Amino acid sequence: MYNDIIEVIIDSISCQSYRLCVVDRPPVPSPKLKYTEINVKGRNGSYYEKYGYEDIEYKLTFNYLEEPETGTFKLQMRKIRHWLYAAERLELSDEPDVYYEVKKVEIGDAENDIVEFGYFDVTFTLAPFAKIIENSPLEFIKTASNLEVVFDNRSIVNSEPKIIIYGSGDCSIYVNGGEQIKFTGIDGSIVIDSERKLTYKTDSSGTHMNQSSKQSSNAYPELIPGDNQFLLIGNSITKVEIWRNALV
Structure with missing residues (x-):
């Protein structure tokens, strides 16, 4: 009630x-x-x-x-x-x-x-x-050479996600078959914050360290309402977290 x-x-x-x-x-x-x-x-x-x-x-x-x-x-x-x-x-x-x-x-x-x-x-x-309040992100464990998943976004318009990639080395991501965004020299993790147009890494004290030089372009992924396709290619990546930042 x-x-x-x-x-x-x-x-x-x-x-x-x-x-x-x-x-x-x-x-x-x-x-x-x-x-x-x-x-x-x-x-x-x-x-x-x-x-x-x-x-x-x-x-x-x-x-x-x-x-x-x-x-x-x-x-x-x-x-x-x-x-x-x-x-x-x-x-x-x-x-x-x-x-x-x-x-x-x-x-x-x-x-x-x-x-x-x-x-x-x-x-x-x-x-x-x-x-929409998200108490935790979507979490995808990478067990093969590529990670390919489909997930729902409850947003009524396109939303700007925050994506955290864990692992090392190089990788490329594609959202809904769009432009390739490549990252090089990842060391532990990298955060792609589409809403703030920032790429960074957070150290143990919570300080953000700029990692934009490791990103191949100035493009940032957007999510569409409904089903979204996410593809990551990279051998040494272990996990991906996605905060959808859905808008209603």
Whole structure:
């Protein structure tokens, strides 16, 4: 059974930790397509060419009510503003399997008619799509000279995966029969982060070391919605992990 009280969770901290409640059930955000309008002389109407999606403006109203001995709303509001302005990730308790990337936060003026009560609006600018939460990557153990697998991507648009290759030496990867991406001199592991357009290795202290010189091109793989074909050719590779970064 679903709880009708919706929590807004920012960077793993619930709004209830700050004695905040959402005034109404939050709307379900949807991205809007961006179009270029094309008019052709002699033809009726216009043509529209799709070229991406707009960020989402997502407005929520919070209220605060606390016993007077725990502090005034104005005092608590300082902590609340710090929490909100630092936001990077937004989740809603009735959508437990996804999160939204926060790009910008605008906090409206707070109404404070009673010392222990207040309410205010917050407008979040979110990335166009929510991202499915993956608690672990797909893992494929390589037992033959080549690794060829098919896996499902629940994304509704193309997504930009993070692929981690373990092993040594040289290898090439192909995603959905696309361009060959070759890697040379792998030493332990290499990370191909399509979303951030980075190729790196992580050392024991967690520091990222640039490995772009080991990549044959500036191309980064994309996954399509539904079934994806992944092929890796390389004798000394032992394992591949794939974070799909599916968008919904």
